[in-house]
Amino acid sequence: MELELDRLRAVRVIGRGATGTVFLVTSRCAGDPYPHLPPLFALKVVEKHSPSAKPDADRRARWELNLLSRLTISPAGDAAAHPFLPSLLGAAETPELLAWALPFCPGGDLHALLHSLSSDAAFFSPAAVRFYISELVDALAHLHALRVAYRDLKPENVLLQASGHVTLTDFDLSRHLPPSSVSSVADPLPPPPARRCSRRHLTRIFGDHLKKARSARVSPVSRRRTSFSAAGESGDGRAFSFVGTEEYVSPEVVRGEGHGLAVDWWALGVLAYEMAYGRTPFKGRSRKETFRNVLSLSPEFPGNRRCDLADLIERLLAKDPARRLGSTGGADEVRAHPFFRGVRWDLLADITRPPFLPQPVEELEEAVAAGSEGFDVRDYFKGLRQPSASLSPSPSSSCSLAEF
Template identity: 50%
Template sequence: MDSHKIPPPELDIENLRATKILGKGATGTVFLVHDKSRDHPFALKVVEKSSVHHHADRRARHEISVLRRLSAAAPHPFLPHLIGSSENEEFICWAIPYCPGGDLNVLRYRQNDRVFSPAVIRFYLAEIICALEHLHGQGIVYRDLKPENILVQQSGHVTLTDFDLSRELVPRKSGNPNFYSDPEEEKPVKHPPRNRKITRFVIPRRGNHNHAFLNKKGLKKAKSARVSPVSRRNNPNDFSTNERSNSFVGTEEYVAPEVIRGDGHEFAVDWWALGVLCYEMMYGATPFKGKNRKETYRKILLAEPGFIGKPNALTDLIGKLLEKDPTRRLGYCRGASEIKEHEFFGS
């Protein structure tokens, strides 16, 4: 059976108990949830269907579809799997493994000088590259690589999260074989089965009183987005709701030049974002941040990243990942294999 047609396991809402809000984004809230039938807690993302975020349920369905596809294949150590999902008229929710180590941004802020050593950078980059390689092998371009989306598992290894901006690409029938098209342009949106029991899901409070956090009045609001000292989340209205392979999506400081130019893009945007991530891990700041969005985009298009001290293997890797022409960017021709062969990973 095609992995796209495999329905996700349906969550048994009656057995779930939410104990903590892990974070809140523009369209959804993430809860730490315990299941009576499971030994370990998991993260439950809940998206409210509303006219304010009319694209939220579409993104939610897409993320569930990506997680379902990843779960149908052999499990990957640096990518999440779908534990289950459920839906009613007001909410869509799905469960993935809980990562108690926070995200990479939080972890960096705990370091001396708020930067990572080259050895630590090598460790995390290697795992992230393997995760992206697996996604690309599945025909999925991630499009949202940033520290806040890289979570740390109990084991200390990383896992990527938030796939609502990702897209499935397929090789074009003609033209440059390195470029891909978006099959979503031709495929209708598929809706998962509905579950009316979700409104009975409750979160315990101190004492003997409980209250539903999913009710007719909507989600209980959280104060912050993801648990991180710095939030780069943009207003969702800044981006087109018609996300294609030539659409403008991503996080401001991590957006690739070809996305800003509107040239169309594919897997190479993830390797650009990897270069920005690597630079931020090394220096504690992104390489092209300006005083405002316009200046940031101008720097992305025209400026070169600034390095301190003598050139070394790490700065060489960053420079090759931050090549503004995607066809000359490290990883464009042979994907992750090119990056793995760089001297930084052999030193």
């Protein structure tokens, strides 16, 4: 569905990322031009020619929009979005902006939920971890069936729907991989000579001392996404781009030896650990130390507790991608782990009692009650380029949020 930005009104900014800004938006103005849209939805907007944008921002945005189109349409051609992946509601493009509409997830993200817990309280229970990880396994299985490696799994990218179920979001770092890298990421062919892993490559990252580092127990309140290179693929289907968030980057990415779908199972192990223990397993005092820990340390489990969850995490965090859970049998291999015993995979979306149910967004209710007028997203970006410009809505497109 093609949208027109002048028919949409933004309520507020709900997120900013490396490539775009996400707004909470309504189209419920006079005439209701888009009756198929929900009263409120999210609109991700990317500036195509911003001086501050990354050089490949436009390419990444168009890839994400293309992938969302594929996720929204089933192979039979029907609108059948996966329950834990976003569906594309519409898109708009101007000479300056590229935008697309997605369902609004009022529950925020898992990172905010995790760190909203008091420091003396337990983190997610094993049952809660099972609930969220099961849905993420299902979402990754769908992406991997399309030969897409997600490559940026972390709590900030796991949104909570109004129902309490998850939605995986932000696909600009994902990548389509040829079939040769799907069945096995431990391809016997070596990488191209120009990208062969070497002592020199590791020394550039870590310095001269590649010694074992002590694990740092630091809560990951602030994370930095790494994207050092726009490197492409090898002839055997492996990707060589150094992308991701440093605490979730897999050993094969750090070593620069090429990677496939198994990077997502590694990140799932890191996420399960953080949900269970409130910190990531390899976080160091610096980026270099974090990468050293990823290569050399094994995850530590408080109290040396041995349980199905700890075993799942250890198997997902195998340093060798060929030995990692999910690398050979894919999602079915992960689903078969004892931690998921009793999970009805065919009924995940029908579970009505999730661990957390989002509360109504109070700021939004107040804005609606007050009849607040929204603003034009085009004016928002004009204001960023010209600080003296007014962000007030234009009279031609003004509407009251109370009208819907």
